[in-house]
Amino acid sequence: MAELTDIVNETIRREIEEYIERPDEVERNVGLFARTRPLMQEISAALIEGDDGTVDRLTKRALDENIDALEIMDDGLIAGMGIVGIKFRDNFIYVPEVLACARAMKAGMTYIEPILSASGVKPLATVVMGTVKGDLHDIGKNLCIMMLRGSGFSVVDLGVDTSDDEFIDAVEEHKAPILGMSALLTTTMPNMGRTIEAFIDADLREDVKIMVGGAPVTQEFADDMGADAYGKDALDCVAVAKGFVSVQA
C-alpha cells in the first residue's frame, strides 16, 4: 500500500496531511499521488494554490515533454481539483479560493481541451446545468460546474433564467444523460417541478437523470418534485453525477 512519503511533492503531502481527514479519502489520494509523476504533482500543487500562471506554464511544459494530454488532465488538473473539493466541503477554503483554483484549472484546460476533442477522448458524461426560470443567481450552479469539469465531466452551461424548453432543447441537442437545476429563491424552486413535468410531457423523462440543488432546496423537496437526486453542495453534485454514470466518487 502506498505511503504519504511516497509522494514526491511537499505541497501535496502537506495538503493531504493537513486537510484530508476521512481515512478513505486519505487512502485514495495517497494512492493517486504516489503513482503520478513529479511534474503532474507540481501541476496539482499549483492548481490547489490557485496559481493559474504556474498551471499554464507547467501544462505547456508537460505537453512539450510529450506527456499525454489525458494524463495531464487526470493526474495533474483533476487530481488537484479533488483536493480543492474536499477542502471546500470541509470549510478549509471558501468560494474566493475555489474560484481561483477553477481559474487555474481553466488555464490548463485551455491547452488540453482541444487536444482531447481532436482525438475523440470522451468525458465521463455530458451534464446540462442551469438556474431555473425567474432566478438570476448562479454562484452555486457555477461552483458545481467548476467541480464537475474538474472531475472530468463535460458541462453545457445554460446560465440563469432557463426555461423548460431551453433545458429540453439542450438535453436533446447534446444527448446529455444528466440535467442539473439550481434555484436560490423559494419563489423559483417550484419551476424545478414544472421542468420535470415538461420532460415527462415531452416523453424524455426516462432518457435523463435529473439532480437539483440550491440553498433553499432540500432532499424532501427534490423527492416531491420528482428529481432523481439532490446535491447539497458542489462536491455532492459531483458524487451524484458520478453515481448516475456509475463511477466511483
Place this chain on the structure above:
Amino acid sequence: MANVQVQTMTSRERVLAGLRRDPVDRTPVCNPTSVATVELMDLVDAHFPEANRDPRMMARLAATGYTELGFDSIMPVFSIIQESSALGCKMQWEQKDNWPTVRMREPIWRDVDDIRIPNDFLTHPDTACVIEAIKLLKMEFGDEVAIIGKTMGPWTLGYHCFGVEPFLLMSLDDPGKTKLALERMKEATIQFGVAQIEAGADALTLPDHATGDLVSGEYYDRYLKDMHAEFVDLIPAPLILHICGRTVDRMNSIAETGMAAFHFDSKNKPQESMDIIRDRISLIGNINNPETLYAKEPEAVREEVCANLEAGVHMIGPECAIPLQTSIENLLAIPRAVRDWHAGHADN
C-alpha cells in the same frame, strides 16, 4: 428580557427596547426583512412588481405585517435592489410571484475607478420610493409601531455592481483594491440610511452578505468589521445587521461592532448564537423559511419560536425575506406562539 413588571408597551416601544436589550413586556415579534406574501398582496391590492416601485402600494403592503400579521414592526423594503438600481444596475422586475433581481451577470463596474455614487442617487425612483413609503407609514402609524428601513451594505453592493464572482476574485487577488472599493461604495449605504431615518424610520436593517456560505469569518474581520462599527457612528439610528447563512464563526466580531442587533439565519442554533454574543448585541430570528414557514404547518413554526424564546433570543421573526407563497396561517403562528409562551411562563 420579558419582565412582568413592565407595563404594556406599544409595538414601537417594544422593538426599540428590544434593540437596547432593555426590559420588555413580552418578546417583540420583528421583521428586519420582508414578510410580504402573494396572499397579502391580494388582500390589499398591492402586487409585485409595482409594490416595489410605487410608494403608496409599498406602504400599503408593508403595513399588513402589523395590521394583519400582528408583528411589532413594519419594514417596507421587500427586496434588496433599490440602491443597485439607483447606481445604474440592470434589473429584472419579474411578476407578482417573484422577486425583482439585479442582473449580476451584467455588472456595471469592472474596476474601483468605475465606482460612482450619482448625484441623483436619493431621487432615483427606486430609492425615492422607499423614502416616501416610510413618510407615509410614519404619517399613518405615528409612534404605534416600529418602522424599520433598509440600506444595503457595501459588500452586497459589490456583488450587485461588480458581479459575485469578479468581486470575490478581486477580494482574493487584491485586498487593497477591495478595501478601496468598499470605502467608495459605503457612501451609498450611509446616504440611503440617513435619508430613511430623516423620513421617519426608527431603525435600519443593514444587509451585508459576507455569509459563511461564501466567505470565511476572517474575511468579515478583514473587510467589514471596522466599517460596520463606523456605520454605528455615522448613521443615527439603531442598526440591525443581516447576514444570511452560517455566521457562528463571525458572531463574536459582529457583537463587537456596536450594532444594535444581528438578524441571524436558521443555519445557526439559537442557544449557540446566544452563548457567543453574550448580550453584547440583540439577536433577531431565526425561524426557518424554506423548510418551516414555507413547507410545514403552524405547529412546526411554534416549535422554532419556542426554541428561540427558550434560548433567550431578544426578538423573534423569520430568518430572512419570506417566500412569497408562505401562508398567512404560518406567519400568524409566530406572534401567537410568542404570546402563548409568555402566558405559560408568566410566573417565572
